[in-house]
Amino acid sequence: MCLAVPGKIMGIEGEDPIFRTGKVNFGGIVKQINLAYVPEAKIGDYVLVHVGFAISTIDEAEAQEVFEYLRQIGELAELEENHTP
């Protein structure tokens, strides 16, 4: 029920903040999404969408945190070692 899917804002419409919407691209599927709750979001940003509403903008820097943390706990070196291109 609390499923939320990340998508990229392709365009923004609407003057009234309550009715502000945007075209959001989810891996090729584009939907009209209400942007009232992410007033800071702009074209090109990724937002997390739940039942037609963007509920959060995704922080690009923080998105690396899962891998940063792994590096910090001393495992990423081994990960890279095992990763043969």
Add this chain to the structure above:
Amino acid sequence: MRFIDEYRDARAAQQYARALKRITTHPWTIMEVCGGQTHAIVKFGVDELLPSEVTLVHGPGCPVCVTPVELIEKAIEIASRPNVIFCSFGDMLRVPGLSKDLLSVKAAGGDVRIVYSPLDALKLAVDHPEREVVFFAVGFETTAPANAMAVFQASRSSVRNFSLLVSHVLVPPAMEAILSFPDTRVQGFLAAGHVCAIMGFTEYEPIAQKYRVPIVVTGFEPLDILQGIYMCIRQLEEGRAEVENQYSRSVRREGNLPAQKLIREVFRVVPRKWRGVGEIPQSGLGLQERYAAYDAEARFGIAHYTAEEPAECMSGLILQGIRKPLECPAFGVRCTPEHPLGATMVSSEGACAAYYQYRRRKN
């Protein structure tokens, strides 16, 4: 897809699994609160990567599963009326009431429609001014801003043939209820990331302190969950009980302030019954007095309905983390997704449905 695929990297998952084995010295039981996390754990086999000392129990975070049978009965009653278009998320249609479900109302000619968003229901009301359009507003804090917006827009645009059957529940009171049970096994929580995207996580800090449990705000992909478990185990091993945020790419400490503002505008905190658990004080949302005109229970005169839960289903114990689906004698025999005894077998996020889909053959 970006922000999904990278968090399913098998090598990084193995690294987290090894790191977890290194730091785990005691048996620990952690509850993932959200049904979306339960689903991901069982689907991707995250639990099978964990050290044998770590047990995951599945929490009450499936709004479909915790909606009490009397609200299902109210939905069935409203949906059966001739002038009504009854709108709902798809999951609710097969949740058993006392004698039937919403899908059988639809089969008998009721106008029951599955919508993606409450705004779709509002649009139906605008397009059909001669009909009564009712939206079944179930959900946790994640969904509350969407339902609040539907009511707010209806009010601003003077749409009068629209109402909500509200069954909104709140996560922190349920976590406190679980911690207060005398036979609780839960020593740490993975808090529901999307609930916290809306509400932030300051309200979990007093819970962590009072009950001495670590609470880690956690996302929904396998690496998110593994990192969340790692952070939780690390706190347990070090004797800490703090609120930490694994899901920082989407969750800020204060949450989404415009969304919280509209929730407060439209809803107020009320006591709610949880299916299989009973009434929990201050654990739900109901419409504010000033939006009472949008309350379907009042509009259709059914606020007084009550109904008792059927006895055979043990979903209450499953939702509290006391039992697991495979321990139920009815599982997969008398209770299947086609013929569910309880809601945990219906919803795609219900623990029983997740085990049925991914674990039935293996076991």
